[in-house]
Amino acid sequence: MDISNGCTQFTDYHRILHENISDGEQIEEAERAKAEKAQQKNEGMYRELVEFSPAGIYEVDLGTGELLSLNDAVCNLSGYSREELLKMSPYELLDEDGRLKLKIWHNQWKGEKVSPLMECRIRHKNGHYVDIQIQGYYISRECGKISRLVVMLIDISARKMAEKVLRENEERQACLLKFSDILRSLSDPVEIHATVTCTAMDHFKSDRCYYCEIEDDKAIIRKDSFTSNLKSMVGVYTLSALPVQKSLIEAGQSFSFSDVHTTEIMGDELREMYIQQKIISYLDIPVVKGGKDGKAVGLLCIAQSTPRNWTGAEVQCAMEVAERTWAAVERAKSEEALRANEAKYRKLFDTSNDGFWWADQHGFITEASEGAAKMLGYSPNELVGKFWTNFVDDTWLDKGYEIWKARKAGQSNRYEIKLKKKDGSSIWAKVSGASLLNENGTYDGTLAAFTDITAQKAMEEELSKSEKKALALVAQLEKADKNKNEFISVLSHELRNPLAAILAGMEVLDITKDARQKSKVKEIMNRQTNQLCKLVDDLLELTRINQNMIKLKRKIIDLNEAIKGVIEDFEYEFEMNGIELEAKIQTEQIMLYADPVRLTQAVGNLLNNALKFTHKGGKACLMLQQENEDAVILVQDNGIGIAPQNLPHLFTPFMQVNTSLERSTGGLGLGLSIVKNVVGLHGGTVCAHSEGLEMGASFSIRLPIVTDSTYRVEKQITSHNHQKNLNVLIIEDNRDFAEMLCTMLSTLDCCVTIAYDGEEGLRAARENKPDVIFCDIGLPLRNGYDVAASIKQDIALKDIYLIALSGYAYEKDQELALKAGFDKHLAKPVDIAILKEVLKNNG
Amino acid sequence: MLKKRVLISDNYKDFVHLLVVFLSKQPDIEIIGVAYNGNQVLTMIEQTNPDILLLDLIMPEMDGLEVLRKIHGMCLNLRVLVVSAIGKEEMCEMALELGAERCFLKPANLNEILQSIRNKAC
Numbered sequence: 001m002d003i004s005n006g007c008t009q010f011t012d013y014h015r016i017l018h019e020n021i022s023d024g025e026q027i028e029e030a031e032r033a034k035a036e037k038a039q040q041k042n043e044g045m046y047r048e049l050v051e052f053s054p055a056g057i058y059e060v061d062l063g064t065g066e067l068l069s070l071n072d073a074v075c076n077l078s079g080y081s082r083e084e085l086l087k088m089s090p091y092e093l094l095d096e097d098g099r100l101k102l103k104i105w106h107n108q109w110k111g112e113k114v115s116p117l118m119e120c121r122i123r124h125k126n127g128h129y130v131d132i133q134i135q136g137y138y139i140s141r142e143c144g145k146i147s148r149l150v151v152m153l154i155d156i157s158a159r160k161m162a163e164k165v166l167r168e169n170e171e172r173q174a175c176l177l178k179f180s181d182i183l184r185s186l187s188d189p190v191e192i193h194a195t196v197t198c199t200a201m202d203h204f205k206s207d208r209c210y211y212c213e214i215e216d217d218k219a220i221i222r223k224d225s226f227t228s229n230l231k232s233m234v235g236v237y238t239l240s241a242l243p244v245q246k247s248l249i250e251a252g253q254s255f256s257f258s259d260v261h262t263t264e265i266m267g268d269e270l271r272e273m274y275i276q277q278k279i280i281s282y283l284d285i286p287v288v289k290g291g292k293d294g295k296a297v298g299l300l301c302i303a304q305s306t307p308r309n310w311t312g313a314e315v316q317c318a319m320e321v322a323e324r325t326w327a328a329v330e331r332a333k334s335e336e337a338l339r340a341n342e343a344k345y346r347k348l349f350d351t352s353n354d355g356f357w358w359a360d361q362h363g364f365i366t367e368a369s370e371g372a373a374k375m376l377g378y379s380p381n382e383l384v385g386k387f388w389t390n391f392v393d394d395t396w397l398d399k400g401y402e403i404w405k406a407r408k409a410g411q412s413n414r415y416e417i418k419l420k421k422k423d424g425s426s427i428w429a430k431v432s433g434a435s436l437l438n439e440n441g442t443y444d445g446t447l448a449a450f451t452d453i454t455a456q457k458a459m460e461e462e463l464s465k466s467e468k469k470a471l472a473l474v475a476q477l478e479k480a481d482k483n484k485n486e487f488i489s490v491l492s493h494e495l496r497n498p499l500a501a502i503l504a505g506m507e508v509l510d511i512t513k514d515a516r517q518k519s520k521v522k523e524i525m526n527r528q529t530n531q532l533c534k535l536v537d538d539l540l541e542l543t544r545i546n547q548n549m550i551k552l553k554r555k556i557i558d559l560n561e562a563i564k565g566v567i568e569d570f571e572y573e574f575e576m577n578g579i580e581l582e583a584k585i586q587t588e589q590i591m592l593y594a595d596p597v598r599l600t601q602a603v604g605n606l607l608n609n610a611l612k613f614t615h616k617g618g619k620a621c622l623m624l625q626q627e628n629e630d631a632v633i634l635v636q637d638n639g640i641g642i643a644p645q646n647l648p649h650l651f652t653p654f655m656q657v658n659t660s661l662e663r664s665t666g667g668l669g670l671g672l673s674i675v676k677n678v679v680g681l682h683g684g685t686v687c688a689h690s691e692g693l694e695m696g697a698s699f700s701i702r703l704p705i706v707t708d709s710t711y712r713v714e715k716q717i718t719s720h721n722h723q724k725n726l727n728v729l730i731i732e733d734n735r736d737f738a739e740m741l742c743t744m745l746s747t748l749d750c751c752v753t754i755a756y757d758g759e760e761g762l763r764a765a766r767e768n769k770p771d772v773i774f775c776d777i778g779l780p781l782r783n784g785y786d787v788a789a790s791i792k793q794d795i796a797l798k799d800i801y802l803i804a805l806s807g808y809a810y811e812k813d814q815e816l817a818l819k820a821g822f823d824k825h826l827a828k829p830v831d832i833a834i835l836k837e838v839l840k841n842n843g
Numbered sequence: 844m845l846k847k848r849v850l851i852s853d854n855y856k857d858f859v860h861l862l863v864v865f866l867s868k869q870p871d872i873e874i875i876g877v878a879y880n881g882n883q884v885l886t887m888i889e890q891t892n893p894d895i896l897l898l899d900l901i902m903p904e905m906d907g908l909e910v911l912r913k914i915h916g917m918c919l920n921l922r923v924l925v926v927s928a929i930g931k932e933e934m935c936e937m938a939l940e941l942g943a944e945r946c947f948l949k950p951a952n953l954n955e956i957l958q959s960i961r962n963k964a965c
Contacts, residue, residue, distance in 0.1 A: 489931050493901065496928030497855050500949030504861040507953045511868055521864070524857045 056132075056153035058090060059139075063147060065089075077132065077153055079125030090151070093122040095129065105134070113138055119156065131160040168313040175203055175317050176324070183328040189213075190222045192332055196325045197225035200302060204314060208279065208303040211325055214239070214249070214286075214296050230278055230305070244270065245284070249296045252288035254315060257281060259307035281308035283315065285322040298326040355429075358436075359446045363388050363404065366445070375429070375452050377422035393418035393426040407435045408443045416453065428457040494535055498528035538670045545677040552595040552681055552739070554746075556706060559590040559599075559631050563624050566600045570607045578616040579637075581607075584623040590631045591706040593743040594682050599703075602678040602686075605671035606635040606699050613697070614639030630684075631705045636698040642690035650688050651676040672699075679703065683736050683743075704740070706747065726750045726839060729770040731761030731787060732805065733779055737828065741774060744832050748839060758782025762790055765797055772839065774826075777806040777817070785820035792821035803838065805830070846873035847960055850893035852884040852910070853877075853926070854902050858949075862897070862926075865953045872960065881905020885913055893921065895960055898943070900927040900934055908934065911941035924959055926951055 050057050056074035060067055067086055075082055078093055094102060098120035105118040115136035121129040133154040139147070182199055186192045197209040210224030210233055219237045226232065239246040244266055248255045257263035258281050260274045274282065280303075287298035300322035349356050355372025359365050368383035376383070376391055383391070392400040396418045406413060412434040418426045429450040438444040505525040512518055544550050567583045574581040592599075603622075610620040620637040642650065651672050672688075679686045684703035690696065728750040732738040735756065742752045753768055755761040757780040765773060773791070777784035784804060791797045804817035804825045817825040824838060849872055853859045859877055866872050875891045878884040880903045888896065896914075900907030907927065914921060925938045928949040935946040945959055 493928045496949040497858065500928060500951065501855065501858040501861060503950040504858055504865065504953050508861050508865050512864070517864065521861065524861060528857055 053152075056155075058085075058151055058153075060090070060149045060151065061147065062138075062149055068148065074153060077124075077130055077155055078122060095121055095123055098122065102134075109136070122153070130155060131157040172313060172317050172320065176320050178203070179321050179324050183324060186328065187332050187335055189329045189332045189336070192325065192328050193221075193223035194225070196300075196321065196328075197223065200300070200318070200321055201225045204302050204318070206302045206304045206308075208233075208301075208305070210234075210301050211322075211329075212237070212299040212301070213329065214299060219299060233277070242270070249284075249286045249299060252286055252294070252296060254283065254285045254319070256283040256310050256315070258309045261307075277303075278305040279303040280305050281310070283310045283318060285315070285318045287322050287326040289326075298322060298329070300325060353452075355448075355450045355452075357383065357448055359388055359448070361408075361443050361445050363446075372450070375421075375427065375450070376419060382422075391419050393420045403433065407433055407446055410435050410437060410441075410443060416457075419450070427452055428454045491535075491539075495532065498531045498535075501525070501528040502532075538674070541674055542670045545674065550598070550677070550681060552598060554593050554595050554682075554739075554743070556591055556593050557596050557599075559592045559594075559624065559633075559703075559705075560585055560587075562594075562596050562600055563603060563622065563633065566603045566607065567622060569604065570611070573611055574620065577611060577614075579611065579614050580619045581610075582619065582621040584621065584625075586624055586626065588626075590624070590626055592631060592682075592703055593706050593746065594703070598678045599682065602675040602701065603633060603635070605675045606633075606701075609671060609697075609699075610635055610637040610639065613637065626705065627702075629705060631703045633701040633703075634698060635700075636696065638696035641693045641695040642688065642697050643693050644690075647688060647690065651686070675699075675701070680736065681739065683740050704743075706743070726772055727768060727770040728752050729755065729761065729764050729768060729773045731755045731758065731764075731773065731775040731779065731784070733757055733776060741830065741835075744830075744835055747832070748836060750839070756780075758784070758787045761787055765791055765800065766794070769797065770800060772801045772803065774803050774805050775822075777804060777813075784822075785816070788817075788821040846871055847895055848873050848875045848891070848893045849895045849897060849960065850875055850884070850887055850891060851877045851897045852879075852881075852902065852907075853897070853899040854879045855899070855928075862953065866957070869957060872957075879903075881907070881910045884910050888914065888917075888919070888921065892919070896921055896923045897956070898923050898925050898927075898938075900925060900929050900938060908937055908941060911938060911943060915942050924956065926956060 050069075050071050053071060054073055056071060056077045058067060058070035058074055067090065070082060070085055072082075074085060078085065080088070091099065091102075101118060101120045105116065109115045115134075118134045119131065120134065121131055124130055133156045135152050135154075137150045137152070139150055179196065179199060182195050183192060186195060193211050196211055201207070201209040207227040208224070208230055209226075210221050212219040212221050214220075217239045219239055221234050221237070224233050239249065245255060255265075257265060260271055260280050260282070263271075266274075274280075282301070282303045284299055284301040286296040287300070288294045289297045300318060302318060349369050352369065352371045353374075355369055355375045357365050357368040357372050365383045365386050365388065368380045370380055373380040373383055388404070389397060389400065399415075399417060403413060403415060403417075412432075414430070414432050416428065416430050419429045420426050430453045431448055431450040433446055433448045435443060436445045436447055502525050505521045505528070508521050509518060512521065563583075563585060567581070571581060607620070607622065614620055614637045618638050620635070620639075623632075623634040623636070625632050625634075676686050679701050682703055684701060686699065686701045689698045689700075726749075728745050730738050730741055730745075730752060732741065732754070733756050738754045738756070742754055745752045750772075753764055753770065755764045759781040761773075761775065761779070762782065764770075775784045775787055779787070782790075784806070788802055788804070791800060791802060802822045802824070804820075804822040805828060806813055806817070806825070807828050814825040826834065826838070849866060851859060851862060851866075851874060853862070856879075859879075863874055863877065866874055875893055876887045878887050882904050884896070884898070884902075885905075887893075898907045898910060902910075907925065911923065914923065923943045925935070925943045925946040926949065927934075927946070929935060935948070938946055947956055947959075
C-alpha cells in the first residue's frame, strides 16, 4: 500500500471541502469579533472535554492536512502513541476498504457542518482490525472561515461482533430449516444421501460432498454429490486403512484442513491420495451415538478442490446437518424395515391357509383374511362388519361368550371350537386369540388366527371310537370265553348225572333177578337216556340258533289249536308231579303266520320250566289271549320264583348257567334262550316276571297276529286278481323285518324269497328272476345302491321292479335311491295297504 | 358182624334209587337214610350217627362243600366219600382238603364205591 499517496489524497479532499464552504458564507465583522471572544472562552472547556472523551477525537488542519491534535482514546484504538500518530496520517490507519468507504463518505457529506456516520475498520498496531464509527465536524476559527476538521472515532467492535454472531445464528437456523424441510419428505436412505449432499454442497459452496454410514470398520458411501469435473466416491471403504481419520472419527472429532499441500496433520501418502481426488480443502464431521462410550455411526464430508478456511459457523452448521442426516437415515431405515416386515405379514395374511381376522372392541369383524373367508365359505368382504357369533357353531356359543369375556378382560388364549360355515355346516378350528389393548390399556379388539382341524378331529374321534370298539370287543370276547368255560363245566355236570344213572342201572341189572325191580331200573335208564338225548338236542338247537341256521316253515295257523296240542302233551307230566295245570284258552280263532313246530317247542319249554320249578301240590297256568294286534301267551306258576338279580340274565345263554351250580333240577337252562330266539324269529317278544324267590314266576310271549283286515285283503286279492302270483325277493338283513314283510307279502299271494345280504340278494335275483325286489339300503357285503346298480346293468334283470326300503324318509334319500336305479323308495315301517298299492301298480 | 351204616345224600333221585337198590343187596351194608339237600344231611347225621356218608357236592339249599365244613367242626368219627357229577376239578380237591376220604366222579362204578366203603371197614 502506498501510504504517502493515500495521505495526499486525504489532504486534497479536505481542501475541496473547505473551498466549497467558504464560497457559501458571509458573516458580519462585529458578530465575528464577539463570537471569537466567546470561542476563546470555550476553548479551554473544549480541550478538557476532548481529552477525557472515550471516543477518539482528532483535529486536522484543512489547509495543510496536518494533524493538529488527538486524544488518548485514539491512541488506545490504534495502539500507536500520540507522538507516532502525529507523525503519520490518519489515512494510514485504514485498510483499503476503509479508504474506499472514506471517499464515498466525503462525497456524501456535501458541505454540511456535521458529516453522515460511517463505519469502517482501522488497523491496530498489533495487526488486528477494530471496527469503528466515524463522524466529522467542520470548525471555523478565523474570520468565519472553515479551517479545521474534527473527526470522532467510536469503537463499535463489540456491537459488530454481536451482529456477526446474530447473523451467523440466523444463517445456521436458515440452513437447518432448509435441511429439515427437505429431509422431512424423504423416506429412502439413498435418496436422503443424495439430497443432503447436494443441498450441503450448494449451501457450503463446495464442489464435493458425501455422507458415509459407518458400520464397524466399514464406511459406506451410497450416494455423493460433486461437480462435473470430479469423480464419484461411492463405495465401501475400510477405516483401518485410513488410521488418521479412523482415530479422529472414533474419537468423535471433526477433521479438517484448509489446504492439503500445507497441512501437517497427514503424511505424504495420504496427502497424495487427497490430491488425486482433487480434495484440497476438507471438512468431515462424525456422528457419534451411544453416550459416553458411543461409537461413530455416520460421517458427513465436505470437500473443495481449492484451498478454503472452514469457519466455526460452517463447522457448527455441518455438525448439525450431519446429525440430522444420520437421524433421517435411521428413521428411513427403520421405516423401511417396518414396511418390509409389514409386507411380509401382509403376504402371510393374504396367502396363508390359516384364517386371520380382526374384530373391534364390540366384537364386529373389521378385517378378515382370504384364508379365513375360504375356511368359512364366504368372501372376505362378507365377513367384515358382522358380529363374531355369526361364525360360531350354535352349540358352542356359550363357550364363545365365555372366551370373549376373558378376551375383553385382556386375556389372550388358545382353544378349540366349532365354527359355523356359510352353508350352516360346521368345522373344527384351533384358535389363537390375542386381546388387543390401546395405549390406555383398555380392550380395543381381538386378533384371531385359526386353523381348520376338522379332519384331525374326525380322525381322533374315529381312532377313539375304534379303540373303544376294540376294547369292548376284547371285553366281550373275554366274557364269552369265561361264559363258555362255565358252560362246559355245567354241561359236564348235566351229562354226568344221567350217565351215572345209566351206568348204575346196568350194574344193578347185573345183580337183580327180581323182574319188577328190573323193569323199574330199565324205566329209569330209559328216562335218563331220554334226558341225555334232550340235552344233546338242546345243545344242537342252541348252536343252530347262534349260527342263524334256523329256517322257519311258516304258515297261517290258529294259535288256539297249537296251544291245545302243547297242553295235551304236558297234562300227564304235571299230573304225575302233583302240580295242577290250568289252561285258559279263547274260543275265537287267533290267526298267526308261524312255524307251528317251533312255536309249540317254545311254549313247551315254558311249561317244562313251570313243571321243574314248581313244588308238588303247586299250580301252573297257561293263558292265551288277544291284545290289539298281538297274541299273548302267558305261563304262570307259584313255584320257587326267580331272584331279582337273575331276572335280567334269564334269556341269555351261558349267562344264565353261571349260577346253575346251585340248581339241581337238571337241564342246561338253554330252554329260555331257545324260547327267546324262536319268538324273535316270529317277530314277537318274550319277558319274564317274578316277585322273588318262592314267589312264583310268569313268562309272557307276545306275537303279531294276522288281523282280519289283512286276512280279508288277502282274500280280495286272490279273488279279484287272477293274474299269476308275483315272484318277490326281499333283500334285508334285519331278520324280523324281513319275516314281517314276508308275512305281509304272502297274504297278498306273493311267492317270497328272502336274502340277508347284498351278495346273497344279487345271487337270488339272478337265480329266481323275481318280478319285484324289496331291497334294504344298509346291507352287509354290498349296500342297496350297489345292488340296484348291478341289477339295472344286467340285461336279464333290468325289468325287475326295484323298491328301496330304508329307515330314512328324507327327500335326499329318495333322490339317492332313484339315482341308484331304484324305481320306488319306501320308508320303514311299511303297511300292507302301501304294499298292495305298490304291487297293484306294478302288476 | 356189624353192618356199615351208610347215609346217602344226592338230589338226583333216579341215581339215588339205583344206588339204594345196589347197596341194599350187600349183606354188610345198612342204608340208614337218604338226604336230598345239605340241611337234611346235617340233621340226619346228628340223628343217625352213620359210619359212612356218600356225599353229593351239588345239592340245593346247602352244597356238599358247606356240609363238609360243618362236619369238620363236629369232630365225628365219620368217613365221607364224595360221589358227584362235578365239572370242576378244583371242587374235588377242596372236598379232599375238607376231610373227604375219596372223590368219585359220576358216572362212577358202583362196585368201586362199594370197595371203598368196605376198605376201611375194619
